[in-house]
Amino acid sequence: MFSGRLWAHFGWCLATGMLLAARGDAPRPAPRGRSPLGSGLASVRRGDEVARPRSDDSCAARWRELTEAPALPGVPELEAVRAEVVGRARAAPVLFLEPPLPELPSARVAPLRARLFSEAAPWAAFAQVYEELRSHPEELRAALLSDAYLYATTPALAALLANGVRLEHLFREPMIIVERGDRRLRARRSQGAYVWLDGPERGETARLWLFDRVAVGPNAAFGPARHVALGGLLEELGASSLEVVRLTRGGVLAKLRYGDVEVPAVLVIEGARLALECQSVPEATLARMLGARETARRVQRVLGDLRAQIDAQVAQALPFDEPKTEEGQQDGKLRPEWRTAYLNGQSHYPFNGDRSPVFDAQGRPRPPKVCVDFILDTWERMSGTRWLSRDEGRGRRQGRLDFGGLGIENRR
Numbered sequence: 001m002f003s004g005r006l007w008a009h010f011g012w013c014l015a016t017g018m019l020l021a022a023r024g025d026a027p028r029p030a031p032r033g034r035s036p037l038g039s040g041l042a043s044v045r046r047g048d049e050v051a052r053p054r055s056d057d058s059c060a061a062r063w064r065e066l067t068e069a070p071a072l073p074g075v076p077e078l079e080a081v082r083a084e085v086v087g088r089a090r091a092a093p094v095l096f097l098e099p100p101l102p103e104l105p106s107a108r109v110a111p112l113r114a115r116l117f118s119e120a121a122p123w124a125a126f127a128q129v130y131e132e133l134r135s136h137p138e139e140l141r142a143a144l145l146s147d148a149y150l151y152a153t154t155p156a157l158a159a160l161l162a163n164g165v166r167l168e169h170l171f172r173e174p175m176i177i178v179e180r181g182d183r184r185l186r187a188r189r190s191q192g193a194y195v196w197l198d199g200p201e202r203g204e205t206a207r208l209w210l211f212d213r214v215a216v217g218p219n220a221a222f223g224p225a226r227h228v229a230l231g232g233l234l235e236e237l238g239a240s241s242l243e244v245v246r247l248t249r250g251g252v253l254a255k256l257r258y259g260d261v262e263v264p265a266v267l268v269i270e271g272a273r274l275a276l277e278c279q280s281v282p283e284a285t286l287a288r289m290l291g292a293r294e295t296a297r298r299v300q301r302v303l304g305d306l307r308a309q310i311d312a313q314v315a316q317a318l319p320f321d322e323p324k325t326e327e328g329q330q331d332g333k334l335r336p337e338w339r340t341a342y343l344n345g346q347s348h349y350p351f352n353g354d355r356s357p358v359f360d361a362q363g364r365p366r367p368p369k370v371c372v373d374f375i376l377d378t379w380e381r382m383s384g385t386r387w388l389s390r391d392e393g394r395g396r397r398q399g400r401l402d403f404g405g406l407g408i409e410n411r412r
Contacts, residue, residue: 059278062266063253072097072247078153079244088155089162091210092181093230095274097247100147100213100226106139108132113143122157126164134169141170147226148213162210167194170214177220178206179213181229182272186218204315228252229273235300237276238293239263251277259292261285302382309381313374316360321368325352332412334368342367342387343394363390372412376403 075096078085085091105113112132116125133140144150144165152158167176167187176194178185187194187206194206208214215222234242239256246253252267256279265279281289321334334351341349341358342365348355360366365387369377380386384399396402403411 059264059266059280062251062278063264063280066246066248066251066253066266069248069250072249073099074244074247075099075153081153081155084155085152085158085210089152089158089210091158091162092183092212094181094211094227095230095244095247095252096227097249098226099153100149100151102146103142105142109139109142116143117152117157120154120156122154122160126157126160130169137170137172144170145214147223148215149226150208150210150212150214152210158210162208165208167206167208167214168192171216173216175216175218177215177217177222178208179215179222179225179272180209180211182231201315225272227272228269231273233267233274233276235297238296238300240292240296258289258296261289261292263289305382306378309378312381313378316364316366318366319356319368321370321373323351324354324356327352332370335370335373338367345394359390365389370412376411379403 075098078096086093102113112125112129116122116129119125129140129143133143144161150161150165152161167178168189171194172189174189176187176189178187183199185199185206186197188197189195196202196204196206211227213222230242234240237256239258241257243255243257244252245255249269251269252274254265254267256263256265261281263279263281266277267274268277319334322331323334330352334349334356337349337351338356338358341347347358349358356368357366367373367377367387380399380401380403383401384397385402386397386399388395388397398405
């Protein structure tokens with residue numbers, strides 16, 4: 001049986017994985033080759049709205065310059081499976097310029113780490129690492145982290161690390177700093193766990209994401225960064241995808257895609273994140289590029305609202321619709337009971353001798369969900385349709401979309 005929190009996390013992964021696939025925002029490696037820049041291009045520099053492109057060779061010159069600059073290795077094995085990795089492990093969008101390296105492990109740690117990072121099915125190795133090192137956080141960090149990063153290049157290990165490793169397993173210090181993309185977040189130890197002191201989840205239990213890196217103390221000093229954050233680059237540009245062609249310290253050569261228009265671009269490393277330096281748009285395709293960019297921005301606004309509702313339901317840890325005491329297969333039977341109790345002004349609803357609350361501790365409705373409920377509820381909530389809280393009274397606020405009003409006999 002899934003717990004409420006496990007189900008909520010599963011729902012987030014399922015829905016977010018679909019959204020990531022739809023967004024197509026994972027950088028894809030590309031073979032090195034000749035510059036795709038040529039004549040008859042509109043060179044669009046950062047800050048331009050490309051309404052009036054100017055024909056010059058500045059972006060082409062930068063491309064040629066970086067083609068001759070020493071290349072950085074990146075992590076090709078990660079880029080080859082990035083979509084599956086981020087579909088199975090929550091991660092900030094980052095691009096690795098070079099692979100994070102492990103600390104020099106002790107004689108006890110070295111074989112455990114080698115087994116964990118080399119086996120195609122790492123579950124037994126992961127269990128062995130915890131069995132032998134759980135009481136020794138410094139050695140556990142040496143086995144699990146790479147250059148202080150929670151890092152993996154295979155989907156199976158990525159899922160294990162992101163879902164199984166907790167900050168309190170790795171540290172005992174009163175304060176730690178987590179670097180997530182281009183942000184630094186403080187976390188304080190409290191009652192055996194760590195709690196965020198910054199960010200949108202301030203006050204909640206601090207949890208690691210894949211590709212986070214961690215240092216100890218309020219004035220933590222990190223080593224050289226192996227990554228740059230993509231942040232909201234694609235959203236800012238209105239591009240649907242980014243394909244990396246060449247990595248250098250001076251900048252990144254990439255291809256940006258706007259609908260069916262592919263645009264060569266030079267990205268610059270600004271601190272811990274990537275930003276657009278220039279992109280060269282063929283004048284013949286400029287109108288299509290602008291139209292695709294506007295469409296992409298509309299889609300991004302919708303997906304942003306959708307993700308916000310997914311996150312809200314995950315944070316509330318709404319329960320999976322399966323009775324605690326079950327007679328045969330009774331998945332999906334709790335929601336009608338919850339609805340009846342909610343509309344009749346009750347605070348709990350019974351099923352098979354068990355009682356479950358109608359609201360959570362904050363007075364928010366607590367409807368049980370099977371998979372399709374999670375999907376439909378997310379779209380409805382995004383449109384403004386929702387069950388009212390305890391303080392608002394009992395009822396359903398109608399937004400722009402309500403599947404219940406479509407005359408469907410079986411909503412599920």
